[in-house]
Every structure is written in C-alpha cells, then in structure tokens.
Amino acid sequence: MTMKQAKFDRRTVLRAIGVAVVVGAAGCLGNGESNDEDMVEDEPDYDGWFHDVDNYEGTVDLRGEDEVTVRVGTGEQGVQFDPSAILVNHLTTVVWEWTGEGGQHNVVHEPETDDEDYEFESELLGEEGEIYEYTFNHEQVYRYYCEPHRDLGMKGAVTVEH
Known part of the structure; x- marks a missing residue:
C-alpha cells in the first residue's frame, strides 16, 4: 500500500x-422523545384524561414553533401518540404523522361538553408517512383520541395558549 x-x-x-x-x-x-427541559412546569388540567395512557409523562413545551409533529402509532403495540401531550401557541399547525404501526388510526377531537362541536377529525389511516394537520385557533385544551384504540389508551392533548 x-x-x-x-x-x-x-x-x-x-x-x-x-x-x-x-x-x-x-x-x-x-x-420525538422529550427530556425534562422540554416539559412544562404547570401541567394543564386534563381532568383524568390520561389515567389509562401508558406513555404520558407530562406536557411537552413546543411553544415558539409554527408547526409541530405528533407521531401516530408508537409504542410496543403501535397504539400511542408521541408525544401524548403538547403545549403550543395560538395558530400553530400540528401535523400528525403515521408510523405505519398498530393498524389503522385516526385523530378525533373530544369535545369538553355536549354543546361543543368537534373541531377536527381525520380519516382512518394506516400507511407510514400519511399525515393529518390542523391549525389551532383558540386558546384551550383540546383532548383527542384514536377511535379504534381509545379503550387501549390511545389518547392525546394539545394545549393552546396565546
């Protein structure tokens, strides 16, 4: 050589x-994993929403971003959102991106009262890379779930502040 x-x-x-x-x-x-610096100090009141959600460890602070991504179909069985709870600013677009794991999933807003309308609802999707996006216009806590896997704890929340 x-x-x-x-x-x-x-x-x-x-x-x-x-x-x-x-x-x-x-x-x-x-x-997509968070660390302690990413978590909010004062947790929003989710009123027990996450009592059966295995991967909920707190709310990830994503304020300051125009667009954020939540992965759909994570965890051992592919029936989790990651992160499960996020804090964003008013007019932030959340993009839910499917991993292709856990079968077909959707993203369905859970109204807080019977008088409230559904703000968003995606179709059932299952292919890796498929997306659904929604831009949040109101300051509030938006709870959501995957309809086929709700009983397995596939739930999430987006907290919006100005």
Whole structure:
C-alpha cells in the first residue's frame, strides 16, 4: 500500500466517524422523545384524561414553533401518540404523522361538553408517512383520541395558549 492510499483511507475513516457522530447526535435530539427541559412546569388540567395512557409523562413545551409533529402509532403495540401531550401557541399547525404501526388510526377531537362541536377529525389511516394537520385557533385544551384504540389508551392533548 502506498502512502497516498493510506492517507486516503485514514481520511475516509475519519470522515465516516465524523458523519456518524453528527448523525448520532441528530438522532438523539430529534427522535420525538422529550427530556425534562422540554416539559412544562404547570401541567394543564386534563381532568383524568390520561389515567389509562401508558406513555404520558407530562406536557411537552413546543411553544415558539409554527408547526409541530405528533407521531401516530408508537409504542410496543403501535397504539400511542408521541408525544401524548403538547403545549403550543395560538395558530400553530400540528401535523400528525403515521408510523405505519398498530393498524389503522385516526385523530378525533373530544369535545369538553355536549354543546361543543368537534373541531377536527381525520380519516382512518394506516400507511407510514400519511399525515393529518390542523391549525389551532383558540386558546384551550383540546383532548383527542384514536377511535379504534381509545379503550387501549390511545389518547392525546394539545394545549393552546396565546
């Protein structure tokens, strides 16, 4: 092996290591999982909505974003929203993106009272990459669920503030 080949091989290895480190760091930061810094201090009142939701650990603070993504069909059985509860600003668009896991899912708003209308409801979707989006116009807590998997605790909430 010539010196030129060895130098090229070393550069290639170092470049690959650098790329792996950057990709690994990006994966840690952008995998949809939250850490303590992302959580709100004063939890909204969900009135027991999350009592049967396995992955609810608090409300993720996503204020300051124009658009945020909630993954549909996460967890061991593919019957969770991730994150399950988020805090956003008025006029934020939430994009629910299907993972393709857990069968067909939908996103259905749960009105707080019988007088309140459904604000949003998606079709049943099941393919990876399918999306449903809604822009939130009113300051309130929006509880939602997946109709086929509601009894399995597939529920979420979007809290909107100005």
